[in-house]
Amino acid sequence: MxxxxxxxxxxxxxxxxxxxxxxxxxxxxxxxxxxxxxxxxxxxxxxxxxxxxxxxxxxxxxxxxxxxxxxxxxxxxxxxxxxxxxxxKRGGGQYDLALEELEECISAGEAPDRQTDRKLLAESIQAFLAALPTEERRVFLLRYWHMYSVGEVAQRCGYSRSKTASMLHRTRLRLKEELLREELL
Known part of the structure; x- marks a missing residue:
């Protein structure tokens, strides 16, 4: 149907x-x-x-x-x-692991209180993702939006686990730099 x-x-x-x-x-x-x-x-x-x-x-x-x-x-x-x-309790899903990885870019414990701040942060992240090369964006979204493990992302994209982890690390660092530059962190 x-x-x-x-x-x-x-x-x-x-x-x-x-x-x-x-x-x-x-x-x-x-x-x-x-x-x-x-x-x-x-x-x-x-x-x-x-x-x-x-x-x-x-x-x-x-x-x-x-x-x-x-x-x-x-x-x-x-x-x-x-x-x-x-x-x-601390759970075994990908959510906790993904949050730990993103903590270096976005402080998970200190979410912006105001809706305007959240909107600016979301817009900045969307612009950052739109500017990424297609494969980097795909890897990032599979990990942090769809919550696949690093191994699953690597398998889906045809990369080694270490290449995928390295790509994610570099992308997180660039995201952090961008958010600092825009004074959102």
Whole structure:
């Protein structure tokens, strides 16, 4: 079934929309959640929460690309769950490792308080990423947006693990320099 038809089922408040979305994208969404959370049961819980969130948010939203919309919901829900659970214990997902790596560029414990600061930081990071060569941007996004391990990124991109780690390190250093230059750090 095509995305448009599934979205239409959501708009008609037809409960089969949830089953269709789970059938088409469940495995992908579970993989997204598992990379962040590091646990199959947590990923299943996150998938259920994602489908519930989709039911509540469609309508009023009418996503053009349902897979991306659901993946964004999954990522947000997974990160929220990871933050809640990390308060009690340090978890084994890629989220904690990725944050540790990015701490040198962006202070994870001192997020900007004001919405304007967050917006400027986001715009600066987006501009930085847009200026990167395609492969460097792909490696960076696979690691820090999709939360793949360094080994998984290397495998997906056809690089050695050491080349991938080195590329990520250099990119983080350049990001830090850029944010310092713009006085955002």
């Amino acid at each position: 095509e995305d448009e038809r599934i979205v239409q089922l959501f708009w008609q408040r037809d409960e089969s929309a949830v089953a269709c979305a789970a059938e088409h994208y469940g495995a992908y969404l579970s993989a997204v959640a598992r990379r962040i959370l590091g646990d199959r049961r947590d990923a299943e819980e996150c998938l259920n929460s994602t489908l519930e969130a989709a039911w509540r948010s469609i309508p009023p939203h009418r996503p053009m690309q349902l897979k991306l919309y659901l993946a964004k919901l999954t990522r947000r829900i997974s990160l929220d769950l990871c933050r809640k659970r990390s308060a009690a």
